[in-house]
Amino acid sequence: MSTHGLTGTDVPTLDDDPFGHRILTDPYDFHARLRDAGPVVRLPRYGVYAMGRYEHVHASLQDWKTFVSSRGAGLTDFKREKPWRPPSLLLEADPPDHTVVRQAMGSVISPRTVRELKPVFRPKAEALADRLVERGAFDAVTDLAEVYPLQVFPDAVGLPQEGRDALLRYGALAFNAFGPHNDLLDAALATAGPVQQWIADSCRRESLAPGGFGARLWEAADRGEISHEQAPLLVRSLLSAGVDTTVYGITNMMYAFASHPEQWERLHRAPSRAKFAFDEALRFESPVQTFFRTTAYDTEVAGVPIPEGSKVLLFLGSANRDPRHWGEAGDRFDIAHRAAGHVAFGMGVHQCVGQPIARLEAELVLSALAERIRGIELDGVPRPKLNNTIKGWASIPVRVTPA
Numbered sequence: 150m151s152t153h154g155l156t157g158t159d160v161p162t163l164d165d166d167p168f169g170h171r172i173l174t175d176p177y178d179f180h181a182r183l184r185d186a187g188p189v190v191r192l193p194r195y196g197v198y199a200m201g202r203y204e205h206v207h208a209s210l211q212d213w214k215t216f217v218s219s220r221g222a223g224l225t226d227f228k229r230e231k232p233w234r235p236p237s238l239l240l241e242a243d244p245p246d247h248t249v250v251r252q253a254m255g256s257v258i259s260p261r262t263v264r265e266l267k268p269v270f271r272p273k274a275e276a277l278a279d280r281l282v283e284r285g286a287f288d289a290v291t292d293l294a295e296v297y298p299l300q301v302f303p304d305a306v307g308l309p310q311e312g313r314d315a316l317l318r319y320g321a322l323a324f325n326a327f328g329p330h331n332d333l334l335d336a337a338l339a340t341a342g343p344v345q346q347w348i349a350d351s352c353r354r355e356s357l358a359p360g361g362f363g364a365r366l367w368e369a370a371d372r373g374e375i376s377h378e379q380a381p382l383l384v385r386s387l388l389s390a391g392v393d394t395t396v397y398g399i400t401n402m403m404y405a406f407a408s409h410p411e412q413w414e415r416l417h418r419a420p421s422r423a424k425f426a427f428d429e430a431l432r433f434e435s436p437v438q439t440f441f442r443t444t445a446y447d448t449e450v451a452g453v454p455i456p457e458g459s460k461v462l463l464f465l466g467s468a469n470r471d472p473r474h475w476g477e478a479g480d481r482f483d484i485a486h487r488a489a490g491h492v493a494f495g496m497g498v499h500q501c502v503g504q505p506i507a508r509l510e511a512e513l514v515l516s517a518l519a520e521r522i523r524g525i526e527l528d529g530v531p532r533p534k535l536n537n538t539i540k541g542w543a544s545i546p547v548r549v550t551p552a
């Protein structure tokens with residue numbers, strides 16, 4: 150670590166590349182150094198500021214006036230550079246524009262509309278769990294986490310059957326695009342054309358089955374809650390943020406358990422803890438590791454000046470393990486932890502609007518498995534899946550003992 154005087158105040162500086170393969174694969178040592186370096190750190194490699202401590206990540210997420218989203222939630226400053234796609238009306242917007250759109254999405258994804266999905270989603274989780282337990286050994290990613298969300302979510306949105314393989318590829322693209330233009334983004338862009346076309350086609354009213362989230366967004370436009378021009382972009386948000394996030398959420402939850410078999414035994418004895426176990430897994434191994442904000446004016450955090458127009462990288466995954474907030478237990482996966490207050494879904498006005506759907510999927514999968522499986526263990530070496538924003542695994546071979 151070195152310090153450079155800027156305006157008389159020393160801002161700690163780290164030369165690491167948080168979007169390099171080494172840190173994306175295993176970010177936790179870097180997170181500890183980031184937090185220990187100070188509340189605000191400069192990353193000169195990208196000309197940005199960074200925060201890794203819970204207190205300041207949490208506070209910055211809440212302070213949408215200072216740390217705006219309308220200049221992009223990635224490295225690109227939309228005020229200076231053209232975004233790779235028309236900005237999201239939700240993620241990449243500030244109040245008051247954001248508030249209107251968020252309200253429309255929040256009425257479409259409400260506790261009531263999600264509760265209605267339970268009888269549709271549950272039997273599919275149970276059938277999949279039955280098949281996997283029968284097999285005894287399976288890949289928790291390719292046979293489970295990448296399977297279940299795609300069995301339920303696209304139907305809930307009302308998407309066309311044909312071409313749904315574009316969904317995971319689009320998610321990988323969208324999450325890579327928050328980072329720098331590195332090898333990971335290049336690889337995602339290489340096949341992006343047809344993927345983006347399928348997404349655009351699927352957002353049209355004619356493509357969306359009646360009764361689904363997609364059709365309901367168009368009906369919100371008919372009611373005047375949003376405009377008809379906004380409707381397809383809101384459907385696009387469902388498709389951008391609704392698939393990879395849940396795939397990685399379930400993946401990381403299974404990784405946490407497979408690498409902590411004693412926690413599975415406790416869950417098996419009390420499957421109703423699935424809800425809390427999912428939060429603890431999100432805290433311990435957060436799918437969305439980082440988001441950027443941009444400072445709307447000169448500001449100061451913990452005495453460190455941050456000039457207007459600075460990109461600030463908020464390390465959600467680091468905040469979620471910060472011992473200053475969670476104590477020494479922050480680095481341990483323990484389903485008895487009180488994980489409430491984690492920032493894996495964000496915090497403040499942008500906190501994940503699809504959260505009830507993600508929770509429904511993860512809890513149904515986990516409780517179905519917890520009832521049927523007494524023991525789980527790794528049956529091979531998990532293979533990480535690298536992305537500039539979302540952390541997960543390409544493969545997690547597991548072996549299970551039926552109850």
Ligand code: OVV
Pocket residue numbers: 237238239240241323324385386387389390
């Ligand atoms: C990839 C991503 C995350 C969250 C929100 C959105 C996209 C959006 O398009 O609104």
